[in-house]
Amino acid sequence: MTSPDEKRILLFVASLASFLVPYTVSSLTVALPAISTSFGLNAVTLGWVTSAYLLTAAIFIVPFGKLADFYGRKRFFILGNVLFAAGSFFAAVSWSGPVIITSRVIQALGGAMVFSTSIAIVTAVFPPGERGKAIGIITATVYAGLSLGPFIGGVLTHNVGWPSIFLINIPLALIVIALTVLYIPEEWAESGERKFDLFGAVLYGAMLFCGIYGLTLLPSLTGIILMAAGLIVFGAFVWWAKKTPAPIIDLSLFTKSPVFLFSNIAALINYAVVFAVGFLLSLYLQYNRGIDPQTTGLILIAQPVVQMIVSPIAGHYSDTVEPRYLATAGMAFTTLGLGILMLVSPSTTLPVIIAGLLILGLGYGLFSSPNTNAIMSSVEIRHLGIASGMVSTMRAIGQMLSLAIAMLVFSAVIGTVQITPVVYPQLQQSVNIAFMVFFAIGLVGIWASFARGRTRA
Numbered sequence: 257m258t259s260p261d262e263k264r265i266l267l268f269v270a271s272l273a274s275f276l277v278p279y280t281v282s283s284l285t286v287a288l289p290a291i292s293t294s295f296g297l298n299a300v301t302l303g304w305v306t307s308a309y310l311l312t313a314a315i316f317i318v319p320f321g322k323l324a325d326f327y328g329r330k331r332f333f334i335l336g337n338v339l340f341a342a343g344s345f346f347a348a349v350s351w352s353g354p355v356i357i358t359s360r361v362i363q364a365l366g367g368a369m370v371f372s373t374s375i376a377i378v379t380a381v382f383p384p385g386e387r388g389k390a391i392g393i394i395t396a397t398v399y400a401g402l403s404l405g406p407f408i409g410g411v412l413t414h415n416v417g418w419p420s421i422f423l424i425n426i427p428l429a430l431i432v433i434a435l436t437v438l439y440i441p442e443e444w445a446e447s448g449e450r451k452f453d454l455f456g457a458v459l460y461g462a463m464l465f466c467g468i469y470g471l472t473l474l475p476s477l478t479g480i481i482l483m484a485a486g487l488i489v490f491g492a493f494v495w496w497a498k499k500t501p502a503p504i505i506d507l508s509l510f511t512k513s514p515v516f517l518f519s520n521i522a523a524l525i526n527y528a529v530v531f532a533v534g535f536l537l538s539l540y541l542q543y544n545r546g547i548d549p550q551t552t553g554l555i556l557i558a559q560p561v562v563q564m565i566v567s568p569i570a571g572h573y574s575d576t577v578e579p580r581y582l583a584t585a586g587m588a589f590t591t592l593g594l595g596i597l598m599l600v601s602p603s604t605t606l607p608v609i610i611a612g613l614l615i616l617g618l619g620y621g622l623f624s625s626p627n628t629n630a631i632m633s634s635v636e637i638r639h640l641g642i643a644s645g646m647v648s649t650m651r652a653i654g655q656m657l658s659l660a661i662a663m664l665v666f667s668a669v670i671g672t673v674q675i676t677p678v679v680y681p682q683l684q685q686s687v688n689i690a691f692m693v694f695f696a697i698g699l700v701g702i703w704a705s706f707a708r709g710r711t712r713a
Contacts, residue, residue, distance in 0.1 A: 263381060265439045267390055269432045270374040271397040273337060276425055276432075277367040278401035280344070281309065283409025287418040294418070295353045308357050311468055312364035313371070314652035315461040321372035321645030322504055323452060325638065329373040329380075334436055336369025341429035348422040359422075368648075376644035379632040385575050387633065392571015392625035396564045399621070403560025456504035459493040468653060471660035475667060505642060515634040516643070518708035519583075519627050520650050525701035526587060526623055527654025529594060529694040532662040533559070533616065537597070537609070540687045544602050544680055558610050559617035566621030574626035583630065584705040586623025589615055591698030598691030602684065623705070630708065658694075665690045 284306060291297065291305060324332035343363030350356035375394060382390045412420040463486055470482030497503035510517040534556050541552045574582055593616030600609060628647055635643045669686040670679055 262440060262442070265435055266381060267378065267393060269435045269440075270333075270378055271394050272428060273333070273370045273432050274374055274394050275397040275401040276340065276428055277370055278398050279405045279408070280363065280367075280401075280421070280425060281306070282402045282405030283412075283421050284405075287409055287413045287421055290413055290418045291356065295350075295356070297353045304357050305353075305360060307469075307472065309360045309364045309367070310652055310656055311465065312361050313368045314468060314649055314656070315464050316365060316368040317372045317648045317652070318460060318642060318645040319457040319504060320369050321376065321642050322457075324369070324373045324376070325640070325642070326452065329377050329640075330436065330440060330442070332369045333373040333377065334433055336366045336373065337429045337432050337436075339363070339366030340370065341426045341433075342366070344422040344425040344429070348419040371648035372645040374644070375628065375632060375647060376640040379640050379644070380637060384633065388574035388579075388625060388629040389568065389572040391628050391632070392568035392574075395571060395625045395628060396567040399560050399563040399567060403557060403564070407557075451502040453500055453502055453504040456493065456496050456500060459489055459496055460504055463489040463493050464649075464653070468656050471656060472663070474660060474664050505646075506639065509635060509639060509642070513634050515630055515708045515710075518704050519631045519634070520646055522583065522587060522623075522701055522705040522708070523627055523631070523647065523650040524654045524657075525697055525704060526590065526620070526627070527651050528657040528661070529698045529701065530590060530616065530620055531655040531658035532690065532694075533594075533597070533613075535659065536662060536687050536690055537613075539683060540600060541609075544684050544687075555606065555610060556613070559613040559620070562614055562617030563621040563624075566618055567625050570622045571625030571629060574629045577626075578710055579626035579630040579633075580706065580708055580710060582626040583623050584702060586619045586621070586626070587698065587701045587705045589619030589622060591619070591695060591702060593617075593619055594691055594695040594698050598688055598695050600687065600691075627705070661693055662690050665693065 297305075320332060320336075340363055343359050343361075343366055346362065347356050347359035350359055375391065378390050378394060379387060409421050412418075412424070466482045466486030466489060470479045470486055473479030473482065494507065497505060497507050510520075537556060538552055541547045541555060547555070570582055570586070593612050593614075596608065596612035596615065600612075631647055632640065632643050666686050669689065670682045
């Protein structure tokens, strides 16, 4: 039995760890030009500083969640923070492009361990009446990391240098490790046979690599070939999962539980339609509207601020109100916000844009915590690691899918030319088309969120 004090410490360390990982991902975006200058990296290599992390994390989150179920979630949580701190150190002292990319892979392995265990541990410790509020707090810290990252990263890069973005992670990760070791005596592991599906994990990783990396290369022939290969490997993965007695992912979680299936689909869609919003509006505001970067950042922060406020509240109410209704309302508000933003033009007033972002933030915050609560509450305790891993995997795949859609639209409308005043009209058209695509996908997300059925009897 976990004491109230241990619960509070556990929630604190899980929240701090959940802040560090997305903070590093988002803060690095503003430091990429400085990193490029330091190492003389071309655009492709520079892109891998970010992509290597996202791709590695997506591939390893579920396998690590499965191993954590077997050998201890606390043990993997601590090891994940150790690897994340080590990757941060090597990234800060990197002397070349390949070294910093390798460091990012190490960071991603640690981040995958953290995200595959943190929510699983919180779900195991907090009973249903308290679980939604706890998940809401963790979700809010994820949003805080994503939203504050660019601001903190910009300040650190400008005043201290880009290595400081990584160095600040080390003492915070050490605090998480120390508090966990000293004040959390309990371990969480499932009893029974410990048989890890290595071949299934390889198929799962190959499927995600081909699919996600292929998305980033569309509409090139290489991207199409990789996407096709991903579908073939997906078929092989399903065949193997049905055949083997202890698969890496128990497909019955999806086939026997509509709540688990449609909640994951809704999560994927939600991340896919929201993640690229900041990227699109940043280009629109700075190029088409001539607004400086600092003012652009202040405008864009409207969305994550609302998310951070609403998420814990929505999580709290999802303990008593059916998550299906809260999450579906959130998906509807998200789609409404996208509907407003898809109409932006060079003459759209800033209050209208901010209103769209506020509604989008309201929807995102209202959706995520109840949806995560529904996913985690729909599985048995022995599957918590896999469920937690799927939540993070849907986030990673959705984020890359969102950027892939935006870049595909840009490639089709603008091409590969540099953005200059000559192509501003095409840039405006690209932004509008991308938001239209996201709006249409959001409508599907509303259906998926409602189609899950009731989480509680």
